[in-house]
Amino acid sequence: MVELWGHTAIKNKRYTASAYIAHTLGKLNARGMIAYRRGAGTGRWSSNSDISYWSLLPPLDWRERTSWVDVIGDQSQALQDLDVECRSYVLPGQ
Numbered sequence: 381m382v383e384l385w386g387h388t389a390i391k392n393k394r395y396t397a398s399a400y401i402a403h404t405l406g407k408l409n410a411r412g413m414i415a416y417r418r419g420a421g422t423g424r425w426s427s428n429s430d431i432s433y434w435s436l437l438p439p440l441d442w443r444e445r446t447s448w449v450d451v452i453g454d455q456s457q458a459l460q461d462l463d464v465e466c467r468s469y470v471l472p473g474q
Contacts, residue, residue, distance in 0.1 A: 405434050415439035422447040 381397035409416040415435040418443070422426035458460050 402432055405432070409434075413437070417442050419445070422450070 381400060385393070385397045385400060387393075387396050388396060405414060405416070408414045415437055417433045417439070418430055419433050420426070421431045422439075433442065433447075435442075435445075445460060
């Protein structure tokens with residue numbers, strides 16, 4: 381999906397793999413198959429005041445969520461380098 385639609389972490393685009401995934405998750409939520417909650421972005425996406433968090437049903441305590449900053453984070457140069465390594469699967473020029 382990233383190869384087809386891209387990702388804003390790689391290049392700013394209007395429609396991305398994340399947009400497709402969020403759209404699909406929204407459909408599942410509308411059918412009562414998963415849980416959705418709005419929240420603030422973290423790490424690379426901390427400038428986003430409104431992102432989506434998703435959970436299987438029944439949702440656990442939303443305060444126990446896992447976010448990008450919890451797993452990778454961008455608080456140091458070493459972690460920023462690890463972030464780049466996580467994106468190494470992307471073909472050059474994308």
